Amino acid sequence: MIAIENVNFAIGGTSLIQNTTLRVAAREAVCLCGPSGVGKTTLLEIAAGLTAPDSGTVSLDSARIGCAFQDDILVPWLTALDNLLLVMTGPLAQARAGAGGWLDRFGLDPDMRPPQMSGGMRRRLSLARAFAVEPEILLLDEPFAFLDDQWQARTAMHVEAHRQGGGAVLLVSHQERHLDAFQCRTVFIDHGPIKLSA
Numbered sequence: 001m002i003a004i005e006n007v008n009f010a011i012g013g014t015s016l017i018q019n020t021t022l023r024v025a026a027r028e029a030v031c032l033c034g035p036s037g038v039g040k041t042t043l044l045e046i047a048a049g050l051t052a053p054d055s056g057t058v059s060l061d062s063a064r065i066g067c068a069f070q071d072d073i074l075v076p077w078l079t080a081l082d083n084l085l086l087v088m089t090g091p092l093a094q095a096r097a098g099a100g101g102w103l104d105r106f107g108l109d110p111d112m113r114p115p116q117m118s119g120g121m122r123r124r125l126s127l128a129r130a131f132a133v134e135p136e137i138l139l140l141d142e143p144f145a146f147l148d149d150q151w152q153a154r155t156a157m158h159v160e161a162h163r164q165g166g167g168a169v170l171l172v173s174h175q176e177r178h179l180d181a182f183q184c185r186t187v188f189i190d191h192g193p194i195k196l197s198a
């Protein structure tokens, strides 16, 4: 479902990712774990098509992709509901119902705007948006950051439900203890440059 093949990427002459192959199948969650600055986010951005690799290929077998990145990239003047509707397609009434359901599952007031929210609420809004597009592929960067134990557990439950429903998940997390909450293949990166064959 996600196929990153023989990818190379350098920044400012420093090689960050070398000849890396990483495949994530349907019904599979893969978690990238490793030290800060090693290039995990960059690899996720390459998977999402936000950053072009210097060489190698990325193919995703679905255009239905839900993303939540470390910078939540929410529109501050739009309500929580409108932030979700912005990325949703289909009939408006159906989209509103779907968005409302995900806001409810993530404990959010649909009328609140991002600047009124705590960091954890903004992270939950970013996650609700990722799930609301009914993705086949989920790309999540530190989905548990800023969340308390209860919301970490609920987020893990939604990730697992997505996987069990046939989706593919590629995520980056420092918090290995949460990886027990869902079935996940963990890929450890000890040091850079990233060289994976997984």
Ligand SMILES: Nc1ncnc2c1ncn2[C@@H]1O[C@H](COP(=O)(O)OP(=O)(O)OP(=O)(O)O)[C@@H](O)[C@H]1O
Pocket: 011, 016, 034, 035, 036, 037, 038, 039, 040, 041, 042, 043
């Ligand atoms: N746009 C950019 N311009 C220059 N350097 C960058 C850019 N984006 C990332 N980097 C550098 O690339 C390296 C990898 O960054 P990246 O965010 O991918 O690491 P990470 O493993 O996800 O770290 P963390 O766990 O702290 O988020 C870092 O040294 C970072 O400073």
